[in-house]
Every structure is written in C-alpha cells, then in structure tokens.
Amino acid sequence: MGRTIIDKLWDEHTVADLGDDLSLLFIDRIFLHERTGSVALKGLEAAGRKVRNPEQVFCTMDHIVDTTPGRSDDTRMPGGREFITSTRASARAAGITLFDLGDDRQGIVHVVSPEQGIALPGVTLVCPDSHTCTLGGLGALAWGIGSTEGEHALATKTLAVRKPQRMRIRFEGQLAPRVYAKDLILHLISRFGASGGAGYAIEFAGSAIRALPVEARLTLCNMAVEFGAWTGIVAPDDLTFEYVRGRPFAPRPDQWDQALAHWRTLPSDPDAQFDRELEVDCSQLAPQITWGTSPQHGGSIDGLVPDPAAETDANRRQSAERALHYMGLTPGTRLAGLPIGAAFIGSCTNSRLSDLREAATVLRGRHVATGVRAICVPGSSLVKKAAEAEGLDQVFRDAGFEWRESGCSMCFYAGGESFGLEERVVTSTNRNFENRQGPRTRSHLASPATVAASAIAGALADVRKLPPA
Amino acid sequence: MEKFTTLTAIAAPLLRINIDTDAIIPSREMKRVSRDGLSEGLFAGWRYQSPGSREENPDFILNREPYRRARILLSGINFGCGSSREHAVWALHEWGIRAVIAPSFGAIFQGNCVRNGVVPVALDNALVESLAQQVEADPENNQVTVDLVQCLVIAPDRNQHGFSVPKADREMLLEGLDSIAVTLKRDAAILAFRERDRVRRPWIYLPTNL
Numbered sequence: 300m301g302r303t304i305i306d307k308l309w310d311e312h313t314v315a316d317l318g319d320d321l322s323l324l325f326i327d328r329i330f331l332h333e334r335t336g337s338v339a340l341k342g343l344e345a346a347g348r349k350v351r352n353p354e355q356v357f358c359t360m361d362h363i364v365d366t367t368p369g370r371s372d373d374t375r376m377p378g379g380r381e382f383i384t385s386t387r388a389s390a391r392a393a394g395i396t397l398f399d400l401g402d403d404r405q406g407i408v409h410v411v412s413p414e415q416g417i418a419l420p421g422v423t424l425v426c427p428d429s430h431t432c433t434l435g436g437l438g439a440l441a442w443g444i445g446s447t448e449g450e451h452a453l454a455t456k457t458l459a460v461r462k463p464q465r466m467r468i469r470f471e472g473q474l475a476p477r478v479y480a481k482d483l484i485l486h487l488i489s490r491f492g493a494s495g496g497a498g499y500a501i502e503f504a505g506s507a508i509r510a511l512p513v514e515a516r517l518t519l520c521n522m523a524v525e526f527g528a529w530t531g532i533v534a535p536d537d538l539t540f541e542y543v544r545g546r547p548f549a550p551r552p553d554q555w556d557q558a559l560a561h562w563r564t565l566p567s568d569p570d571a572q573f574d575r576e577l578e579v580d581c582s583q584l585a586p587q588i589t590w591g592t593s594p595q596h597g598g599s600i601d602g603l604v605p606d607p608a609a610e611t612d613a614n615r616r617q618s619a620e621r622a623l624h625y626m627g628l629t630p631g632t633r634l635a636g637l638p639i640g641a642a643f644i645g646s647c648t649n650s651r652l653s654d655l656r657e658a659a660t661v662l663r664g665r666h667v668a669t670g671v672r673a674i675c676v677p678g679s680s681l682v683k684k685a686a687e688a689e690g691l692d693q694v695f696r697d698a699g700f701e702w703r704e705s706g707c708s709m710c711f712y713a714g715g716e717s718f719g720l721e722e723r724v725v726t727s728t729n730r731n732f733e734n735r736q737g738p739r740t741r742s743h744l745a746s747p748a749t750v751a752a753s754a755i756a757g758a759l760a761d762v763r764k765l766p767p768a
Numbered sequence: 769m770e771k772f773t774t775l776t777a778i779a780a781p782l783l784r785i786n787i788d789t790d791a792i793i794p795s796r797e798m799k800r801v802s803r804d805g806l807s808e809g810l811f812a813g814w815r816y817q818s819p820g821s822r823e824e825n826p827d828f829i830l831n832r833e834p835y836r837r838a839r840i841l842l843s844g845i846n847f848g849c850g851s852s853r854e855h856a857v858w859a860l861h862e863w864g865i866r867a868v869i870a871p872s873f874g875a876i877f878q879g880n881c882v883r884n885g886v887v888p889v890a891l892d893n894a895l896v897e898s899l900a901q902q903v904e905a906d907p908e909n910n911q912v913t914v915d916l917v918q919c920l921v922i923a924p925d926r927n928q929h930g931f932s933v934p935k936a937d938r939e940m941l942l943e944g945l946d947s948i949a950v951t952l953k954r955d956a957a958i959l960a961f962r963e964r965d966r967v968r969r970p971w972i973y974l975p976t977n978l
Contacts, residue, residue, distance in 0.1 A: 314961045315954055319935040323954065325961055327972050335853060337801045348948065354974045378799050385801045422972065429852040429876055445854035445880035447947075455951045457958055461934060493786050494846040497872055527846060529875050550971035558971045593786045614785045614844055614893070621784070714796035720819075730850060732790045738819030 301568025303465045304534050305500045308440040308565070312423050320462050326452045327422040328355050331395070332408050333386040334362035335427035339449035340389035348454045353394040356453065357417055358386065360400055361407045363713050366676050366703040370400065375715025393453075406679020406705040409433040409647040413517060414679055416546025420535035420562040425452050430647045430729065431530075432523040436516035437543065438535030438565060440500075443524060463529040464498050464574040467567070469505030472582030477762045479657070480515035481649060481727070481746040483507065484522040485587035487579060489597035492615075496528030499575065502567060503533050507581050513542040514653040521648045522729050525594040534566035586762055588634055588725075589744040591622030592733045598634070600749065600761045606630035625733055626741045627721060635761050637743075640722040642673040642754035643736075644700075644747050646710040649727035650678030652685050654747045659691050661751035662698035664768030668757025672718075673700040676708040700754070712737045725753040770885035771944035772916055775866055777839030779912040780829050781900035787843055788850030789877060793859040795851075796820075806855050807862035830863075834908045842900050842912075843870040845893065848877025857884045867914040869896055869921065882937040883947065887916055889931050899923055916941055 302310070315323040331339065336358055343350065350356055363379040364370065372383045383400070390397040398404040398411060405411070409430055412418040420438035425431060427449040434441035444452070452458050470483055488495065503519055511519065516533045523531030533539075540559060543549050550558040589597035590604050596619065598605070607619035607630065623630065628637075644650065644658055655677065667673045675695045677683035683705055686692055692702045709716055710728040717737025718724050724742050727750050731742040743759060752762035797809025808822075815831060817823040824831045830838065841860070847870040848856060857880040860868070867887040881888045891899075902910050902924040910924035916938060921929045933941075940947060951958075966973050 315957050317936060321934065321936050323951065323958075325958070325965065334798070338803065338854075341801060342803075346948075354976050355972075376796070382801055419971075421969075427852055427854075429850065443852040443876050445852055445857075445876060445883065447854060447883040448879060451948050451951065454948050455955075455958060456962070457951060459936060459947070459951065493849060494872055497846065497875070524850075524876075527849060527874070548974060554971040558969075561969065593788075595786070614783075618785050711790070711795050714799070730788075730790070732788045732850060734794060734813045734819070735790055738813075 300572060301570035303567040303571040303573060304438070304502055304532060304565050305440070305465050308421060308423070309462060314457055317459055321459055322462060323457050324423060324460050326425055326456055326458055328357070328417055328424045329452050330408050330412055330417065330424065330426040331356070331358040331449065332362050332428060333360050333382045335446050336449065337382050337386040337389060339427055339446040339453065340393060341385065342446065343450050343453055344389065344392070350393040350395060350453045351456045356395040357398070358390045358395055359398040359405055359408050359411050360386065362707045364400060364706040366706040366708040368704060370704055372400065376713040379713070379715070403680045403684065406682065407647045407650060407707055409517070409521065410651060410678030410682065413437055414546070414681060416543060416549030419543060419549060420539055421565050425458065429524045430521055432528070433517050433521040433647055435520035435523065435530050435532035436513060437539055438533060438562070440530065440532065442530040463500040466496065466499040466501045466575040466577070467573040468501055468503055468577045468579065470503065470507035470579050470581050471505045472507055472580050473510070474507055474581055474584065477748055478584050478586055479746045479748065480511055480518040482584055482587040483581060484519050485589065485594065485597050485744060486584055488522065488526050488594045489587070491526070493525060493593050493595040494527035496523065496526035499528050501528045501531045503531055508533055509536065512653060513538055514651045517651070518648055522594065525729055535562050586746060586749050588749065588759055589731050590626060590628060590634060591619060592625050592731055593618065593622065594729070594731060594744065596622050597744070600635050600759065602634055604628045604630050604632040604634060635759050637723065637759045639671060639725050639753055639758055641718050641724040642667065642671060642750050643709055643724060643726040643728065644674070644750050645676030645678070645708050646728040647678065648729045649747045650676060650682065652682050654727065655682070655686050655691050658747040658751040659694040661748050661755070661762060661765065662700070663694050665698055665755045667699040667754040671754055671757050673754045674703060674709060675700045676703040677705050680705045709736055711735055725750050725759060769883065769944040769946065772866060772885055772887055772941045774913065774915040774917060775839060776911050776913040778834050778837050778907055779840035779842050779899065779903050780835040780838035781842040781903060782829055783842065783844050783897065783900055785844035786846045786849055789848055789853050789856040789874070790850055792848065792856040793853065798853065798855050803858045804862065806859035810859040810863045839864055839866050840912050840914060841865050841868045842896055842903070843868060845871045847873050849874035852876045854880045857881050857886055861886055869899065871896060882940050885941065885944065887914055887941055889914055889921060891921060891929060891931055895929055
C-alpha cells in the first residue's frame, strides 16, 4: 500500500519504535526564540546538559523586541530586556547560531527559517512555538512543542512523538482575484471548527494549492494549529525547489542533485490511504473576516454577524454569544462597514514580501481613513530591506502606515504596546483571542489586502470593491 | 518531576470551549525567564476586575469558595489550544491544579501537561457536564477522584468512568520520570541513526560552528 508524505517523513526519521504508536523521531533542525527558547536553554544549563549538534540549532529575537525605528535591547514590555540578554548569553554559551538585533537575518522565526533555507523539504524541524507548522508549506515535517520538549530535542536530537492520524484536504478550483491562502484557511476553520483538525497531520492538496506560490503555502500551513491540527504540510514541487535553491543553509551546489532526487520521492503515493479526506471547492470563495474570539468565528466579508440562536450545539452557541458580547457586535449587522480604529499588517502568517506587495497594490495612491492607526511590520529585516529596495516602504508611508522594524510586534500584547480598550482592529495575524492584541481589543483576522482596504475605508471592507484611487 | 497517582479534590467547572493558552496565562503575565511566579497571572483576563489590576472579579469561579481550593478543572473541548507556551501549565500547576478533565485538548498543551505532573483527562462532553452538575450541587463535598493507576474518574455519585492515557504519558506521570534520561538510554541507537543518515542525507548536516 502506498504511503502518504507524512508516513514517509515519519518512517525516514524514526530512530526507534517505542510502542503504543509512539516513535522516537530524529529532529533535523531546531529553532528557538527569546520568549520560550530562553527558558529551555536555561533549563538545559541548570541540568548540566549540552546542546547536541549546535550547528543545527538556530535562534532569533522576535517575540518581544521593540519594532520602532532606532531600537535597542530595551523593550516596550516591562522587563523584556532580561529575555533578550538571557537568550543572547545562553545562545552564545551553547554555540548555536543566533540572528540577533542588528543582524540582517533577524526576524520572525517562521519567516527567517524558510528565508535562510533552514526549513527545507523533508526535514523535521521543531520550535517551542505553536506556529512552527508554517514550515509545512515547504514540505517540512514541522511542529510546535513546549519548552521542556525543546530541552529534550536540544539534548538528544530526538523527540518521542505519538503518530497522528493522516488527513488530506483538497482545495479545488481557481481562487478569484483578491482571494488568498489566508482566506482558504480562515474558511476551512470557520466551516469545520477550531478543533476540526485535532489529532491529525494534514496534507493540503488539490489544484488551488498547486497554484499557490510558496509564501502563500506558508500562510496556509501557519494556521493549521488554529484548526487544531498537529501540523499541516504541502508536498514540495518545482515551485518549492526553486524557492529553496541558493539560500544560505540550503544544500550546497554539489549536494543539490542528491537532495532534489530525494525530495522528489516525498509526495504521497497515488494509492496512499488517509484516515480522513475532505474536499473544499474554493472557486466561489469570497475574502474572509472573523467576527468573534476564536478563528472558527468567521465568514465572508459580504456576510452578516451571525445569530448565535441559530447554533444548534449549546457549547458553540454560548461561545458565539460570549464572543459577540466581547466584540461589541449585534447579530444581523453587516460585517463590511463596521468602523475600525486600527489596522495591522505583520506576523508569521502574513508579513512576507508577497504579502507586502499585495497590500501595496491596494494602498498605492490611497490614504488610510482619518483616525485609523495603521502599522506595517515586515516579517524579517531582509524582507524589510527587499521591500525598501522596491519602494514599498514609501507606498506604505504615503498611505499613512507606520513602517516598522521586524518582529512579532502587535500580533500579541506582552504588556508593552497595545491597541486601545475595546478598539476594533483589522489584522493580518492568526489569533483573535480575547485580549490577544491588547486589553479588550477586538481583533478581526483577514488577509493583508483586506486589512489594507479596511484601513483605507476606516471600516471592515471588501477589497474587491475598492473605490478608485 | 512530581509524581501523580490518585487525587480526590474539589473540581471547578469552567465549561467554555476552546479556552486558549493566552486566556490561561496572558503574554503580559510572562514577566521573567522562569517557570515560577506565574500563578498570579493564571486566567488574569477573567480573574481580575480590569486589565493590569489585581482586584478580584468575584464572579470568576476560581475566586469563589470552595473553588479557590480546587485541584481539578473541568472544561470544554479543545482546552489549551493556541500558543505553545508551557507557562500555561506552569501557571495552572503553581496555582494548584493537578488534573484537567475536558473532552479534548490542544496537542502541545497536552504534551506540556504530562511533562509537568498535570493529568489531561479526556472524557465525553456529556460526562464532563454531568460531573459539573454534581459538583455544583455541593462543591465542598461532591469531590471528584482522578485515579491514574486504574485510569478512572470517580464521580461524586460514585459512578466510575474509564479514560485512556497513552502508556508512555501514564508512566511519566506515575513515576515522575525525567524524559531526557529515559531517551538517553537509547543513545547508541540515536548516534547510529545519525551516522547512517549523514551518508544518506549529507545536505542536512551543516558545518560545525566555531
């Protein structure tokens, strides 16, 4: 019987079968950041253990670094400096590669990892960060772990992992203009729920996925965890290989053909059996927006705030009622047209060069509405440089956006910068949880293009119906 | 790691679905590079009157007697979804929670629990709701037992409900094992794998850092 890409990567990395569906998996690469990696490195030091193969371990500063121009080790978050200095000291002592502040390679971990060729097709890669599943977009088996598991991976180069069930989701049909990978994944989660993928590793397949550029596949897989999945993956293809070639930690030219030949064996066999299969027609899909406090609370931008009373499941009904109360919304209200106070483009979901380009096509020749605070935070220092080289920074600035240094920034509130109390924010990030972006902040998740269109309108807006510039 | 065998305790029903780790421990409450000192920030967004304050919200269940002494939490599906922050488990543990009973858990959170002496018990939603009803009738006396030796939850009405925990997780909790030490017993196999793999996939192996 044929094997899925997940089975192939699993088998290839199995050091030992531990029984009870548990395998000791070999971990090719490990990434850390200052928020959760610092405590893992410290724990390891305290136990007197060393990092095995430090040349395969990388660390960046992203979660709490200041993203305003002219930044230093001081953070907006009180006490944040300790996270930065502790991480730096531990990383140096352990001999791992650090992308520190001031280094062009610094940026959001899941933006840097593909950019540097650290994440590759077929590698196992872990990071104490739930959005590590992003890297499935390259055909990597990548998943988020806790800090204690991080210590285990650092010390042993392995993790004991229970094999998830395998699911394949085929997205079929051509996406309409201004509909993106972000809309695909938001649609999937709103339709099947925030735990719809629980217990599964999910291969995203189908004609719509094959047509997605690599950066869009990263966006798609980024939110697999928001679907409750253990991870998501897209089989690598020629687009992937072109993307990877020549990156700093990618295979050297003399290793390339061997790597490529191996990568071509990874896609699921035609007769591979999945435990579950879903198909989603995306030819009619509209831009998506969330209205509540879970990624499952979402729908089309041209829709209405739903009535929780229509929800048959009591738990889901209560969750929706709570969410509407928190969000200050009334059932039946049109989503497009809800006034916003702020707009944010950034995060490991949507801060890559292609995201900034899409937003710029909306912003060019337009200006954000009066009273709207708009912020763009490029995903890495290299993304920022590349964007500036093609003049995108000027487009954002001319439109009234702040143009920041790279980092996770206002994707979440760590005690420093935040949006206002009960302020409505449209955001290209991945989590609309209560208080996520600030105390009582009301977050609406959307694609960068929808965020840009909404910033211009001063209200949630349908990017397909832009007024002339 | 602290061992867990069996526990009979007050259980606090917090029957919401999709409780995320941002809600369990908001990022702003993770103030130091440490596993300690997090219990004060547990459920801070719900537990206190306003953001940043420490004035208790009297309506929040963990602020009410006898739930202030709860050692078991009852909750809805997908408990602990979202961020991987292990701080969520560290905060729960430091506050006093030793078991969470819910229909399902976020995968990373579940893994973090068993590495910190907290038992994630998966029971059907109807059973969790039934436990909650029994507890609410008399929370002080209608205590819940989580028996990891027999993998049973004993309800206040004395009904027993089996639950399943993966073998390795159960051993880790029962014995309080150090998982790194357990794995390193297989170190010869790990090193042999690495040597074979280096030949098979040489591009994975980067030059050694100076």
